[in-house]
Amino acid sequence: MERAERDGRFDHLFTDTVRETLEDDAYGAWRSAAAEDAVPLGLGFPYPESFPNDELVEAAAAIFETEGDVALQYGGGEYADHLEEFVAERARERGIDCTEGELLLTNGATHAIDAICRTFLEPGERVVVEAPTFMGALSVFRNYGVEITGIDVDRDGLDVDALGAELESRRRRNEALPTLVYTIANFQNPTGTTLSGERRHALLDLASEYDFVILEDDAYGELRFDGEVLPTLSELDDEGRVIHVGTFSKTIAPGVRTGWVIGHEEIVREIRGVAAGGANTFTRGVLGRYCAEGHLDHAVPELRRAYERRRDHLLRCLEASMPDEVVWTEPDGGFFVWVELPSGIDTEELLPRAAEEGVVYLPGSMFYPGDRGGNGLRLSFSQAPPEEMERGIEALARTVRSALPAE
Numbered sequence: 001m002e003r004a005e006r007d008g009r010f011d012h013l014f015t016d017t018v019r020e021t022l023e024d025d026a027y028g029a030w031r032s033a034a035a036e037d038a039v040p041l042g043l044g045f046p047y048p049e050s051f052p053n054d055e056l057v058e059a060a061a062a063i064f065e066t067e068g069d070v071a072l073q074y075g076g077g078e079y080a081d082h083l084e085e086f087v088a089e090r091a092r093e094r095g096i097d098c099t100e101g102e103l104l105l106t107n108g109a110t111h112a113i114d115a116i117c118r119t120f121l122e123p124g125e126r127v128v129v130e131a132p133t134f135m136g137a138l139s140v141f142r143n144y145g146v147e148i149t150g151i152d153v154d155r156d157g158l159d160v161d162a163l164g165a166e167l168e169s170r171r172r173r174n175e176a177l178p179t180l181v182y183t184i185a186n187f188q189n190p191t192g193t194t195l196s197g198e199r200r201h202a203l204l205d206l207a208s209e210y211d212f213v214i215l216e217d218d219a220y221g222e223l224r225f226d227g228e229v230l231p232t233l234s235e236l237d238d239e240g241r242v243i244h245v246g247t248f249s250k251t252i253a254p255g256v257r258t259g260w261v262i263g264h265e266e267i268v269r270e271i272r273g274v275a276a277g278g279a280n281t282f283t284r285g286v287l288g289r290y291c292a293e294g295h296l297d298h299a300v301p302e303l304r305r306a307y308e309r310r311r312d313h314l315l316r317c318l319e320a321s322m323p324d325e326v327v328w329t330e331p332d333g334g335f336f337v338w339v340e341l342p343s344g345i346d347t348e349e350l351l352p353r354a355a356e357e358g359v360v361y362l363p364g365s366m367f368y369p370g371d372r373g374g375n376g377l378r379l380s381f382s383q384a385p386p387e388e389m390e391r392g393i394e395a396l397a398r399t400v401r402s403a404l405p406a407e
């Protein structure tokens, strides 16, 4: 779908932050005709067969039957309340203790991130993110007009030593310190890497020393396939500095857009106050019933197995087809593999050619706060049918070979 030509007639009315992004078209590069038939390895969409359609229909019918009009009223019914208890109980099982006042349901993780930004960030303040990081969070931060510092990610997640050095140097130069550090500690989007246990402790020490809050986005936390289960930052935090965010987008469906924030009561109270838009209590009711029936408990282990098979398959395809010069990550969970091509190859420029060859990925530059990431790209193993992945990766390999300098 091509974007319509702009005539800019309202530009003078927009805010400065909106004006700065008027020409951005995050997904534009792959919206070519060829992309329609290409294997979709770009977006972090769950595969459609993972959606629990029947169980959700059943849950919706049941709440109409048992809760009548209340289910559709402001405030919702009992099952909407039950969802809150369910999320709290599940968090406890993962080591995150939370009382009623420490939990807030939101309309998805991105809504939660937005409300956290509104609570903590003034324009011009500083936020630290992993580089690369989830582009949806980057665009929320940009909306708040904050300065964004990217700290590199390596195979053990955020380079916490590099963050420490950056903070020390800022303090020495009397420069503003960040208010908030955003991290996706488990199976990061887009690299698939996981923050090591040691670094989790070190990050919390830095938060205490330099007085910032940590936004822990755990969108993929339930989807670990192998490796050691690590405690969340929230569990390790004894100062109340971690604000933990979760979502059902990856374990039920993005269309239900329901997530949560867990944090110190004083923080959650303020987030609750600024989280505009109200609650989708009907959806919460349906999900409350769905979870009460035990469907989520049953679905998550199945999803783990299904995504593990998909990851294994994608990695095998990469191994079989990619030229030696190309490297990639091997995630223990989540949806993504990060691929690096030899430096000098620009994956944004290469994308139309890849789409013609029959594959779509997301170029690395989309995931960086600054002008970086040119030779990286994100592949997702969540959406495309496994039998198409091979065709997609072969198309990618042909595209990459055509871009390598001649011997």
Ligand SMILES: Cc1ncc(COP(=O)(O)O)c(C=O)c1O
Residues within 6 Å of the ligand: 044, 107, 108, 109, 110, 111, 134, 136, 184, 189, 217, 219, 246, 247, 248, 249, 254, 257, 258, 259
């Ligand atoms: C790290 C991360 N956080 C949040 C989200 C989105 O969550 P939600 O659909 O609940 O807004 C995604 C999905 O792409 C993600 O990768």
